[in-house]
Amino acid sequence: xxxxxxxxxxxxxxxxxxxxxxxxxxxxxxxxxxxxxxxxxxxxxxxxxxxxxxxxxxxxxxxxxxxxxxxxxxxxxxxxxxxxxxxxxxxxxxxxxxxxxxxxxxxxxxxxxxxxxxxxxxxxxxxxxxxxxxxxxxxxxxxxxxxxxxxxxxxxxxxxxxxxxxxxxxxxxxxxxxxxxxxxxxxxxxxxxxxxxxxxxxxxxxxxxxxxxxxxxxxxxxxxxxxxxxxxxxxxxxxxxxxxxxxxxxxxxxxxxxxxxxxxxxxxxxxxxxxxxxxxxxxxxxxxxxxxxxxxxxxxxxxxxxxxxxxxxxxxxxxxxxxxxxxxxxxxxxxxxxxxxxxxxxxxxxxxxxxxxxxxxxxxxxxxxxxxxxxxxxxxxxxxxxxxxxxxxxxxxxxxxxxxxxxxxxxxxxxxxxxxxxxxxxxxxxxxxxxxxxxxxxxxxxxxxxxxxxxxxxxxxxxxxxxxxxxxxxxxxxxxxxxxxxxxxxxxxxxxxxxxx
Numbered sequence: 001x002x003x004x005x006x007x008x009x010x011x012x013x014x015x016x017x018x019x020x021x022x023x024x025x026x027x028x029x030x031x032x033x034x035x036x037x038x039x040x041x042x043x044x045x046x047x048x049x050x051x052x053x054x055x056x057x058x059x060x061x062x063x064x065x066x067x068x069x070x071x072x073x074x075x076x077x078x079x080x081x082x083x084x085x086x087x088x089x090x091x092x093x094x095x096x097x098x099x100x101x102x103x104x105x106x107x108x109x110x111x112x113x114x115x116x117x118x119x120x121x122x123x124x125x126x127x128x129x130x131x132x133x134x135x136x137x138x139x140x141x142x143x144x145x146x147x148x149x150x151x152x153x154x155x156x157x158x159x160x161x162x163x164x165x166x167x168x169x170x171x172x173x174x175x176x177x178x179x180x181x182x183x184x185x186x187x188x189x190x191x192x193x194x195x196x197x198x199x200x201x202x203x204x205x206x207x208x209x210x211x212x213x214x215x216x217x218x219x220x221x222x223x224x225x226x227x228x229x230x231x232x233x234x235x236x237x238x239x240x241x242x243x244x245x246x247x248x249x250x251x252x253x254x255x256x257x258x259x260x261x262x263x264x265x266x267x268x269x270x271x272x273x274x275x276x277x278x279x280x281x282x283x284x285x286x287x288x289x290x291x292x293x294x295x296x297x298x299x300x301x302x303x304x305x306x307x308x309x310x311x312x313x314x315x316x317x318x319x320x321x322x323x324x325x326x327x328x329x330x331x332x333x334x335x336x337x338x339x340x341x342x343x344x345x346x347x348x349x350x351x352x353x354x355x356x357x358x359x360x361x362x363x364x365x366x367x368x369x370x371x372x373x374x375x376x377x378x379x380x381x382x383x384x385x386x387x388x389x390x391x392x393x394x395x396x397x398x399x400x401x402x403x404x405x406x407x408x409x410x411x412x413x414x415x416x417x418x419x420x421x422x423x424x425x426x427x428x429x430x431x432x433x434x435x436x437x438x439x440x441x442x443x444x445x446x447x448x449x450x451x452x453x454x455x456x457x458x459x460x461x462x463x464x465x466x467x468x469x470x471x472x473x474x475x476x477x478x479x480x481x482x483x484x485x486x487x488x489x490x491x492x493x494x495x496x497x498x499x500x501x
Contacts, residue, residue, distance in 0.1 A: 026130045027059035028123055035120040036066055037111030039074075040081060040104070045114040046074050049121030057128035062094040066104070082108050129167065136163050162335050204265045204348055204388065207244025209489050210476040211463055215424065218245070218348060218388035219470070223379045225354070225418055227393040227407065228428035229400070233461060234392045235274065235352050236485035237428055239282055241390065242267045242350050246318040249347070265347025265387075266319040268340045270333060272356035276322040280315070282485050287311035291483040319344070329358050330377040337381060346387055351378070353392035354418070372417035379421045393418060395427075405434055409466045425467040430480060432457045461487060 038045045050071065058064035069088045070080040078084065082104035089095045095103060140160045147156065203217025218224065218241075228234045248264030271279055285292035288311040290304050300308070321340060328336075333351070340346050351357070359370035359377075375391075382389040395411045407427040412418045419425060435454060440446040461480040465473045479488045 025059070025134060026127045028127055029060060029063075031120045031123045032058055032060060032063045033107055034111065035117060035124060036063060036070070037107040037109075038114045038117045038120070039067075039070055040085075040108040041111045042114045043070075043074050043080055045117040046070065046080075048114075048118045053121045053125055057125050059124075059127065059131070062092070062098075065089075065092070066107075132167050136160070136167065139163075158332060158335060161339065162331065204245050205248060205263075206241045207248070208241070208476070208478060208487060210478065214465055214472060214474055214476055215468070216471060218390070219423070220386045220388060221383045222388045222423040222469075223375070223382045223421060224388060224390045224424040224426060225393050225412070225422040226390055226426045226428065227395050227412055229395050229405075229407070231433055232428040232430055233480060233482075233485070233487065234428050236282065236480075237463070237487050238350050238352055238390055238392055239269075239279060239485070240286065240487045242269050242320060242348065243283055243286070243315075243318065245348050246320040247314075249319050259345065261347060266345040267321065267348045267350065268337060268346055269320060269322045270328065270336075270349070270351045271322055271324045272326055272328060273352055274324070276324040279322055279324075283315055284308060284311055285484045286486045287314060289484055289486075292485065326356070327358065328356075330374045333357065334377065334381050337385060341385055341387075346385060349382075349385070349387055349389045351389065351391040353394065354378075355394050368417070375417045375421040379423075405429070405431075406462070406464060407466070419467065422467060423469045424465065427462075427464040427466055429462045429464060430460070431462075432460065460490070 035045075035049070053067075055064035055068040055071075058067060066085065066089070069085055073080040073084060082101070085104055086101045089101055089104070095101065099106075140156070143151070143156055144153075147153075203215070203219040203222075205212055205217050206215070226234055226238055245265040246267040249261070249266060250263040252260045252262055254260060269279070281292050281295055284290075285295055288304070288307040290300060290307065294300050294304070295308065321344065323336060337346065337349055354371070354374065357374050359373040378389055378391055393412060395407050399405050399407055399411050406429050409419050409425060411427075412425070432454065435450070435457065438450070440450055459479055459481065461478045463476045463478060465471075465476070467473065477490050479490050480486070481488070
């Protein structure tokens with residue numbers, strides 16, 4: 001399949017191992033000639049390859065220039081033929097070397113059919129991708145040999161991986177319009193999966209019934225922003241959701257080697273603020289129902305120790321992967337997420353938290369531009385990986401200045417880009433936190449009223465859905481146990497734990 005015509009024959013290189021560097025890059029001159037000829041005969045053939053084929057994909061530069069000239073004529077509504085192209089190439093040195101403008105007529109004369117146009121285009125395209133791979137490999141080779149002292153191997157690996165993923169994204173010639181019946185079939189498949197799944201969810205369950213009811217689960221390719229003031233429980237809620245999804249992971253391995261996820265998800269958790277040990281302690285505290293401060297101090301009884309051991313065994317089995325590297329850029333985070341999906345699989349990504357990420361732009365960019373780049377990048381990553389991404393976000397201090405401290409969309413820091421790019425915006429709010437700090441003196445009449453008010457809201461949390469592209473807004477009420485950082489479904493008053501003040 002790969003060959004060169006007599007007109008473009010390259011010097012024959014030796015084939016021994018000592019001369020591997022002189023091998024001809026993969027190419028197919030005949031396929032390029034056949035494609036150009038087909039387009040010259042029938043300009044409609046161009047439409048079959050225009051969506052993915054570019055002039056740079058041609059091995060022979062002259063063919064790339066001919067293709068580019070034809071594309072300009074056709075897209076401007078003109079006819080591309082040997083006659084109309086003639087004046088573009090009358091002074092082209094490369095064309096003169098192989099016979100001049102009559103070569104254009106020979107291309108058209110040699111064309112036999114337009115039905116194989118797309119196949120020719122794909123062959124040219126894939127050979128170009130292979131040449132790009134060779135170039136990337138050569139760059140990696142040379143950089144590793146001649147790297148300066150400050151060019152660390154880790155950065156070389158990251159850059160190489162980024163180059164490969166960039167090529168993988170460019171290497172997708174699928175896309176464009178698709179028939180409506182294909183979209184309809186996908187929608188029916190999604191509805192059927194929701195019908196068969198416990199709870200009737202089309203997305204990944206959060207493990208919290210009220211939240212699932214309002215969201216329909218966590219939807220693929222959605223960017224969810226989970227925001228709140230400090231001490232509201234953002235990280236606790238994100239950790240609970242991540243663990244619930246990982247714990248429920250169930251997949252079916254098919255005979256062809258593919259994997260069909262039936263429930264739950266493999267979860268990646270970027271913890272830019274807390275260490276992986278701190279997150280693990282939180283999860284242990286939640287699963288074993290032992291306050292995390294007791295675990296850290298070793299102040300536990302024998303039965304609690306056994307509960308810890310049992311909980312740790314359960315946690316070891318869940319597909320939850322934590323990256324606690326601080327100061328990540330959005331590009332590095334994306335590269336690591338892609339790597340996790342390729343190596344382990346990925347169904348849900350959690351980022352704690354958005355303001356600790358940095359953009360990949362110039363150092364002089366202001367923070368609003370940087371956050372815009374981050375949120376746009378996260379939304380693009382969610383679509384690329386086809387997984388929901390939960391990104392935690394801080395709220396501005398203006399919440400504290402209002403009498404009603406329930407957060408609103410305007411409270412998001414750099415809210416323009418965050419609100420615009422997010423598919424869902426969730427706010428965590430606990431009135432108990434604020435009321436607890438307003439306690440009057442115990443020897444006053446107001447203290448009794450305060451105790452009564454505290455009893456009504458003890459352990460209650462609200463997840464306010466401030467925005468949802470494909471569902472309602474509203475409030476999901478949950479139970480929150482602060483000592484073990486656990487969110488759970490709200491229980492009735494007669495099942496609430498004993499309250500002490």
